[in-house]
Amino acid sequence: MSLPPRALPPQxxxxxxxxxxxxxxxxxxxxxxxxxxxxVEFYTRGLWDRLVALRPAAVLEALRDAGPLALRRPLxxxxxxxxxxWDDDMxxxxxxxxxxxxxxxxxxxxAAKYYSLxxxxxxxxxxxVLEALRGDNRGITGIKTDEFMNNKKxxxxxxxxxxxxxxxxxxxxxxxxxxxxxxxxxxxxLSMQYNLKVYGIDSSNTNTNGAYERNRKLKKHWRAYQSRGxxxxxxxxxxxxNDRPVESETKCKxxxxxxxxxxxxxxxxxxVTIQDFxxxxxxxxxxxxxxxxxxxxxxxxxxxxDESRLSEEVLTVLSVLPADAVExxxxxxxxxxxxxEKEKVQRKMASLKAKASKLSESNLYFPLTSCITAETxxxxxxADLEDCMMVGLHTCGDLAANTLRIFTAKPEIKAVCSxxxxxxxxxxxxxxxxxxxxEVWGFPMCQYLKDKGWCCGRNARMSACLALERVAxxxxxxxxxxxxxxxxxxxxEEIYGVTKSDRHVGKTxxxxxxxxxxxxxxxxxxxxxxxxxxxxxxxxxxEKYKHRMNELEAFNMLKVVLAPCVxxxxxxxxxxxxxxxxxxxxxxxxxxxxxxxSPRCYAVIALKKQSCF
Numbered sequence: 001m002s003l004p005p006r007a008l009p010p011q012x013x014x015x016x017x018x019x020x021x022x023x024x025x026x027x028x029x030x031x032x033x034x035x036x037x038x039x040v041e042f043y044t045r046g047l048w049d050r051l052v053a054l055r056p057a058a059v060l061e062a063l064r065d066a067g068p069l070a071l072r073r074p075l076x077x078x079x080x081x082x083x084x085x086w087d088d089d090m091x092x093x094x095x096x097x098x099x100x101x102x103x104x105x106x107x108x109x110x111a112a113k114y115y116s117l118x119x120x121x122x123x124x125x126x127x128x129v130l131e132a133l134r135g136d137n138r139g140i141t142g143i144k145t146d147e148f149m150n151n152k153k154x155x156x157x158x159x160x161x162x163x164x165x166x167x168x169x170x171x172x173x174x175x176x177x178x179x180x181x182x183x184x185x186x187x188x189x190l191s192m193q194y195n196l197k198v199y200g201i202d203s204s205n206t207n208t209n210g211a212y213e214r215n216r217k218l219k220k221h222w223r224a225y226q227s228r229g230x231x232x233x234x235x236x237x238x239x240x241x242n243d244r245p246v247e248s249e250t251k252c253k254x255x256x257x258x259x260x261x262x263x264x265x266x267x268x269x270x271x272v273t274i275q276d277f278x279x280x281x282x283x284x285x286x287x288x289x290x291x292x293x294x295x296x297x298x299x300x301x302x303x304x305x306d307e308s309r310l311s312e313e314v315l316t317v318l319s320v321l322p323a324d325a326v327e328x329x330x331x332x333x334x335x336x337x338x339x340x341e342k343e344k345v346q347r348k349m350a351s352l353k354a355k356a357s358k359l360s361e362s363n364l365y366f367p368l369t370s371c372i373t374a375e376t377x378x379x380x381x382x383a384d385l386e387d388c389m390m391v392g393l394h395t396c397g398d399l400a401a402n403t404l405r406i407f408t409a410k411p412e413i414k415a416v417c418s419x420x421x422x423x424x425x426x427x428x429x430x431x432x433x434x435x436x437x438x439e440v441w442g443f444p445m446c447q448y449l450k451d452k453g454w455c456c457g458r459n460a461r462m463s464a465c466l467a468l469e470r471v472a473x474x475x476x477x478x479x480x481x482x483x484x485x486x487x488x489x490x491x492x493e494e495i496y497g498v499t500k501s502d503r504h505v506g507k508t509x510x511x512x513x514x515x516x517x518x519x520x521x522x523x524x525x526x527x528x529x530x531x532x533x534x535x536x537x538x539x540x541x542x543e544k545y546k547h548r549m550n551e552l553e554a555f556n557m558l559k560v561v562l563a564p565c566v567x568x569x570x571x572x573x574x575x576x577x578x579x580x581x582x583x584x585x586x587x588x589x590x591x592x593x594x595x596x597x598s599p600r601c602y603a604v605i606a607l608k609k610q611s612c613f
Contacts, residue, residue, distance in 0.1 A: 006133070006134075007132060008133075008586045008607070009124055009125075009128040009129055009131075010124075011587060011588050012122055012575070012579075014576070014579035014580070016122070017576050017579050018576055020120050020572060021449070021572040022448065023120075024568050024569050024572060025449070025454065025569060027565065028115075028565055031095070031112075031562055031565070032456065032460055032566075033100065034558055034559060035460035035464075035566060036457045037051065039482050039552065039556060041489060042486045043489070043490050043545060043548070048554075048555060050101075051101055051102060051555075052554075052555070053096065053099065053102060054103070056550040056554040058105070059554040059558065060553065063109055063554075063557050091111035091114070093107065094107045094108045108558070108562075109561055112561045112564065115565045116565065117568055117589065118591075120568070122575075123588070123602070125590075125591075126159075126163070126591060126592060129163065130162070130163065130166060133170045152598055153185055155593060155597050156186075156393060156394075156592075156597075156598050157186050160592055160603070161189050161190050161193060161194060163417060163603075164176065164389070165193075167389060167415050167607070168194075168389055171389065171414045173389060174197050175196070175386050175388035176196050176199070176388060176389055177198075177201065177378065177388055177390045177391070177413075178190070178199065178391050179372055179390055179391070179392040179395055180392050180393075180394075180395040181201060181202045181367065182394075184365070186391070191365040197364055199366050199381075199382050200368065201368045201370050201381065203372070372399060372402060372403075373402055374402045374405040376406060378406070378410065378413075385412060386412065388412060388414065389416060390403055390413055390418070391416070391417045392417075392418040394419055394600055395418060395419070397442060398425070398426060398427055398442035400418050400419075400420030400442075400574070401420075401442040401443070402442075403418045404445070404604065407606065408581045408583065408584070415607045415608065416605065417604075419600060419602065420571075420604070421600040422465070423462070423566075423570055424458055424461045424464075425442075426442035426570070427439075427441050428441060429441040430453045430455040431455050431456075431457060431458070443456065443461075445576075446576035447576075448576065456569070456570075460566055463562065464566035464567045465599075465600075466559065466563040467595070467599035468561065468563055469596050470599065471557075477553070479549065479552065479553045482556060483549050484509055485505065486545075487515075487542060491519065491538070492528070495532075498528070501526055503525060503526045504525075505522045505525055506525065508521050519533075519538050520538075571589055572589075574604050575587060575604060578604070578606050584606050584607070585607050585608060585609040586606065587604075587606035588605055588606075590603045591603075
């Protein structure tokens with residue numbers, strides 16, 4: 001098998017990717033103390049005085065001018081400086097050389113923007129990728145995913161499934177492995193919409209069982225969708241018949257004289273179109289006999305009512321099938337004029353059912369339960385493993401990194417499209433300074449960061465999950481709940497002498513009517529006796545720190561502005577890892593989703609070299 005002779009879009013060179021990574025790492029080495037600090041310890045550790053040399057009001061004002069609210073403006077316009085040639089040296093005075101404190105918020109915000117993926121120029125536009133991979137549209141038009149998914153998931157599934165289908169088509173493969181498939185939204189849609197054979201693998205048995213149940217519900221939705229489609233087509237056909245009344249003999253003659261595959265437009269039709277007329281073959285539970293019966297009922301009923309109209313209706317059905325979906329009898333095989341309409345319909349229907357049977361056997365969605373690691377042998381999980389591609393929609397923590405490692409190591413995997421999330425769950429090789437060379441870590445992956453012993457830390461990785469774009473459009477941070485938690489920590493340490501605990505407060509804030517109520521509920525969750533703490537004492541702590549709430553707000557805004565840079569480091573680390581491999585033909589970062597709808601919106605995409613096919 002070989003790749004089609006279509007050129008992929010230009011890709012970032014290994015040197016350019018490594019250069020961008022080094023620049024981001026250089027800036028973050030100075031800025032990371034802000035992200036490594038935990039807001040729970042904001043007051044107990046005096047984080048504002050330790051890390052920022054400015055007043056909170058000045059920080060908030062500067063961020064409004066050059067930070068999140070200026071996010072969608074070009075860098076020069078956001079700075080008020082017009083066309084400026086920015087470089088790394090211009091940001092060397094963001095922090096004090098001696099105290100390491102933040103001293104220039106304006107430059108800090110501009111630097112964070114400068115080192116974002118959009119300004120670094122390291123991403124490949126999605127439109128360029130889709131154009132390069134263009135081919136026959138194999139999907140069924142008009143399926144509305146928002147009828148059985150929320151808006152966010154619908155947006156993600158529609159965009160990613162189109163790209164996955166084009167990559168699979170480009171590589172000439174039909175099998176897709178969805179790693180961390182969760183509830184199976186992407187897997188089901190790839191199978192249902194694009195006629196791909198999908199294995200959805202998730203470590204949670206609950207998710208797998210849920211995927212089966214969700215698949216069953218989707219099947220009902222799909223059949224209802226098909227029924228509406230059939231009704232619409234029948235209505236349109238009747239309208240055309242009323243507008244253009246034709247004698248039965250004339251129609252029959254036209255049918256017998258017109259070859260079924262003569263229309264060139266048939267060549268562009270896709271095999272999935274057969275699902276408009278037979279129940280979906282894109283689900284786990286398939287009943288071929290039921291499919292045949294339903295098809296037969298529809299066709300025979302029409303035959304009994306009007307044989308002439310039946311012939312026209314059947315040809316309408318067949319016209320949307322690919323040219324090879326129906327066997328066309330030549331004049332040497334039989335004389336079509338001597339066959340009655342019923343016999344011709346039966347032959348066409350038999351061919352239709354045979355095609356549907358083949359599709360139902362080859363295009364399914366299989367939810368599986370298994371824990372995927374870098375050493376996982378997919379052939380142990382999937383018995384009929386063949387040339388395939390791996391996908392992952394918001395794969396958590398190390399799973400995204402392991403997906404890329406499996407892709408590079410297994411020759412049968414020809415392409416990968418992975419959107420990671422939950423960076424705080426990544427394992428880091430140098431976080432605890434443990435010498436475990438045999439371990440496979442989630443970060444770092446590329447050789448440069450390994451050689452530097454680079455470490456982000458859990459709090460910094462947690463901040464990478466913050467959504468700057470949502471803040472930019474007015475979805476503000478939950479400052480009050482963060483303030484409650486930070487003051488609670490002061491109470492816990494000063495009154496109870498507890499500095500560390502394995503227990504968590506959780507979502508107590510949303511269930512509390514006041515600060516006093518919040519403190520008492522939280523203490524019970526933490527296993528601490530609140531009876532020795534009167535309400536007046538609790539309110540004294542609240543009043544003591546209330547005027548410093550703006551410090552916490554400003555500090556968290558600094559973390560939000562810096563968050564994309566931490567994500568850039570993680571994503572460039574993965575891209576550089578792929579650039580280091582010898583068997584990769586193309587690799588890149590592609591922005592798939594609207595970041596307001598889906599903040600983790602970047603995909604790592606790679607295709608193997610042609611010699612690997």
